Amino acid sequence: MNPNKKKSNNSLEKLATLADVAEQAQVSTATVSRCLNSPERVDPNTRERVFKAIDALSYTPNFGARAMAARRTQTVGAVIPTIENSIFARGIQAFQEELSNHGFTLLVASSSYKPAREEEEIKNLIARGAEGLLLIGYDRNPVIYEFLRNRKIPVLVTWAFDPSESRPAIGFNNVEAMSNLTKRIIELGHRQIGFITASLQNNDRARNRFKGIQEAMKKADLPEKNLQLVQTSYSIENGSKAFEKIMGGKQRPTVVIGGNDVLAVGALRKAIEMGFRIPDDVSVTGFDDIELAQVVDPPLTTVHVPHRRMGTRAAQILVALINGEKFENSEKLQTTIQFRGTLGQAPQ
Amino acid sequence: MNPNKKKSNNSLEKLATLADVAEQAQVSTATVSRCLNSPERVDPNTRERVFKAIDALSYTPNFGARAMAARRTQTVGAVIPTIENSIFARGIQAFQEELSNHGFTLLVASSSYKPAREEEEIKNLIARGAEGLLLIGYDRNPVIYEFLRNRKIPVLVTWAFDPSESRPAIGFNNVEAMSNLTKRIIELGHRQIGFITASLQNNDRARNRFKGIQEAMKKADLPEKNLQLVQTSYSIENGSKAFEKIMGGKQRPTVVIGGNDVLAVGALRKAIEMGFRIPDDVSVTGFDDIELAQVVDPPLTTVHVPHRRMGTRAAQILVALINGEKFENSEKLQTTIQFRGTLGQAPQ
DNA sequence: CTAGTCTATGAAAGCGCTTGCATCAAAATT
DNA sequence: AATTTTGATGCAAGCGCTTTCATAGACTAG
Numbered sequence: 001m002n003p004n005k006k007k008s009n010n011s012l013e014k015l016a017t018l019a020d021v022a023e024q025a026q027v028s029t030a031t032v033s034r035c036l037n038s039p040e041r042v043d044p045n046t047r048e049r050v051f052k053a054i055d056a057l058s059y060t061p062n063f064g065a066r067a068m069a070a071r072r073t074q075t076v077g078a079v080i081p082t083i084e085n086s087i088f089a090r091g092i093q094a095f096q097e098e099l100s101n102h103g104f105t106l107l108v109a110s111s112s113y114k115p116a117r118e119e120e121e122i123k124n125l126i127a128r129g130a131e132g133l134l135l136i137g138y139d140r141n142p143v144i145y146e147f148l149r150n151r152k153i154p155v156l157v158t159w160a161f162d163p164s165e166s167r168p169a170i171g172f173n174n175v176e177a178m179s180n181l182t183k184r185i186i187e188l189g190h191r192q193i194g195f196i197t198a199s200l201q202n203n204d205r206a207r208n209r210f211k212g213i214q215e216a217m218k219k220a221d222l223p224e225k226n227l228q229l230v231q232t233s234y235s236i237e238n239g240s241k242a243f244e245k246i247m248g249g250k251q252r253p254t255v256v257i258g259g260n261d262v263l264a265v266g267a268l269r270k271a272i273e274m275g276f277r278i279p280d281d282v283s284v285t286g287f288d289d290i291e292l293a294q295v296v297d298p299p300l301t302t303v304h305v306p307h308r309r310m311g312t313r314a315a316q317i318l319v320a321l322i323n324g325e326k327f328e329n330s331e332k333l334q335t336t337i338q339f340r341g342t343l344g345q346a347p348q
Numbered sequence: 349m350n351p352n353k354k355k356s357n358n359s360l361e362k363l364a365t366l367a368d369v370a371e372q373a374q375v376s377t378a379t380v381s382r383c384l385n386s387p388e389r390v391d392p393n394t395r396e397r398v399f400k401a402i403d404a405l406s407y408t409p410n411f412g413a414r415a416m417a418a419r420r421t422q423t424v425g426a427v428i429p430t431i432e433n434s435i436f437a438r439g440i441q442a443f444q445e446e447l448s449n450h451g452f453t454l455l456v457a458s459s460s461y462k463p464a465r466e467e468e469e470i471k472n473l474i475a476r477g478a479e480g481l482l483l484i485g486y487d488r489n490p491v492i493y494e495f496l497r498n499r500k501i502p503v504l505v506t507w508a509f510d511p512s513e514s515r516p517a518i519g520f521n522n523v524e525a526m527s528n529l530t531k532r533i534i535e536l537g538h539r540q541i542g543f544i545t546a547s548l549q550n551n552d553r554a555r556n557r558f559k560g561i562q563e564a565m566k567k568a569d570l571p572e573k574n575l576q577l578v579q580t581s582y583s584i585e586n587g588s589k590a591f592e593k594i595m596g597g598k599q600r601p602t603v604v605i606g607g608n609d610v611l612a613v614g615a616l617r618k619a620i621e622m623g624f625r626i627p628d629d630v631s632v633t634g635f636d637d638i639e640l641a642q643v644v645d646p647p648l649t650t651v652h653v654p655h656r657r658m659g660t661r662a663a664q665i666l667v668a669l670i671n672g673e674k675f676e677n678s679e680k681l682q683t684t685i686q687f688r689g690t691l692g693q694a695p696q
Numbered sequence: 697c698t699a700g701t702c703t704a705t706g707a708a709a710g711c712g713c714t715t716g717c718a719t720c721a722a723a724a725t726t
Numbered sequence: 727a728a729t730t731t732t733g734a735t736g737c738a739a740g741c742g743c744t745t746t747c748a749t750a751g752a753c754t755a756g
Binding site for chain 3: 746
């Protein structure tokens with residue numbers, strides 16, 4: 001009567017399930033399941049029949065059902081601040097490769113540097129069965145850590161290593177890295193320093209880099225007022241604006257330190273645009289050593305971070321954590337200064 | 349007797365479930381479920397009690413169980429060729445934002461430009477409940493398309509638009525885009541052209557860009573032998589090597605076209621390193637117009653692709669497809685040539 | 697030849713949720 | 727006051743899988 005009622009009668013209504021495969025292959029669902037999960041435990045002939053049926057039906061196991069029944073997902077999650085620029089890309093890529101070596105799948109989400117988004121994404125990953133989490137930096141609402149602890153989800157902090165924090169982490173010491181760089185900068189005669197950074201709030205990495213600069217300046221007896229700070233969000237464009245702002249002030253710095261390469265490259269572009277000779281008139285440095293740094297002209301002097309090693313080790317540690325192994329200590333990686341063309345003697 | 353047998357007695361053994369919440373709040377699981385999915389259908393007092401319990405227990409719904417019971421996941425998947433360089437980042441970001449406006453979550457995977465990996469990731473995404481898929485380019489094993497069709501998963505192709513293909517797509521016409529660029533190049537007097545591209549195999553976008561060059565050359569009566577081709581994989585480094593190789597030949601081109609910005613930037617760097625003046629001695633062009641293009645010196649002339657618009661529309665179309673709306677036609681976006689500093693008159 | 701081992705398989709319970717249907721009390725309608 | 731409607735809730739059946747336990751047949755050993 002009502003032809004609208006029957007929907008898409010043109011073909012099979014539902015997706016193939018384990019049971020369908022079982023029926024087609026004339027075995028029980030248990031056997032099909034075994035074929036998929038421990039093939040060696042089933043007779044070769046049966047096995048072949050089953051796989052034929054699987055093919056014939058375009059069957060794919062339903063992850064949710066499997067996770068529920070097996071109480072294992074072999075999945076880990078990572079939430080990174082941004083996907084748009086490639087700060088985290090290399091590290092995450094390595095992380096994922098190593099994870100895959102251990103039979104784990106990676107789910108990655110991004111927070112756009114917003115704590116609330118991060119919290120949401122963390123919950124989402126957990127809901128999706130992540131058995132462990134990789135998070136960038138230490139800073140976040142203690143409630144989340146508590147939540148994760150309650151749910152017994154191992155968490156590994158990365159991209160930072162802070163000796164004063166106790167939770168598992170693999171990364172580098174941001175204070176130290178930046179302090180080292182600043183020390184070299186000061187040795188080159190610079191006395192007025194500009195620092196362009198992401199917002200210091202909710203971002204221990206940015207804060208610690210700032211602290212590194214301060215410490216080095218203090219050690220060299222430079223007064224705090226010689227350091228000018230501009231906070232902005234990560235983008236080349238913003239780096240440029242920040243540079244303009246800093247150079248517009250009365251106390252022009254002779255070196256501008258970028259909180260990361262993206263900001264630094266923005267600053268560098270603007271500097272050139274404004275007619276500064278680099279590094280003769282003004283020096284610029286970055287942090288991270290992403291591909292971008294090598295491609296600008298002059299190439300950017302920056303703090304090199306061992307992205308891939310960090311990602312790989314992170315995967316190993318997280319897998320160990322998931323398998324119940326203890327790992328109370330953190331692991332510190334060394335950064336180095338990558339001297340290229342943008343850092344020079346302070347103009348005089 | 350055997351203290352090893354009891355495992356981690358230090359705390360609650362299992363994660364909180366809906367049932368635990370129900371018990372704690374003195375209601376049925378049905379009510380808790382309603383609180384989560386249609387709060388307006390439950391009494392405010394009850395609701396409050398339930399949410400209190402949820403908090404107290406650090407409860408998060410189990411995605412798998414929910415998906416299974418509700419037969420809906422509100423998830424779509426995308427598999428992109430690479431995450432390491434940011435070719436796809438902006439588009440995917442926009443895709444994800446728009447998806448989120450429609451209440452969908454995005455799962456992204458990467459294939460490293462390997463067909464087998466892509467197939468794997470597609471199945472993985474399906475297993476995880478993706479209700480629709482965004483794929484880059486048309487080229488893939490027909491078996492996969494068939495598989496997807498059997499499972500009734502809507503697929504949207506993007507980053508390409510080919511009038512001769514019938515499946516839903518949103519993108520730009522790679523042949524046309526590259527042909528337009530080449531036409532301009534030829535108008536500038538160039539007669540010897542080099543083309544650095546990703547492998548043409550399994551990559552319709554690369555192939556079509558190649559075709560675009562060929563067509564434009566034909567139209568201008570340039571013989572095929574005036575076009576030199578180097579295939580390599582995407583990286584700045586490889587772009588540099590390819591440039592060196594091309595310039596090492598006897599028939600030096602006066603312009604080198606990069607199949608994308610990454611390759612082009614590599615070529616550009618090497619060109620400068622080899623002492624060529626750009627664009628006086630040799631011109632270089634890219635494709636995609638990613639951030640990188642603006643940052644090199646001289647800034648790269650490239651084909652601008654409307655990444656964000658493409659991502660946003662892709663999300664809208666895919667959601668429509670999932671909701672059963674018909675969308676047989678593809679949607680073509682316009683590319684433009686972004687003239688910057690690396691394309692000039694052919695040297696004479 | 698019988699008891700004991702294996703090996704391959706099946707039956708069925710249960711994983712954590714949603715939802716149709718039933719229930720019941722309170723509000724609205726007559 | 728009797729009846730109907732409405733709103734809030736509970737019951738219980740699955741959703742698609744894995745896994746324990748049981749079973750039956752085929753071998754091995756004594």
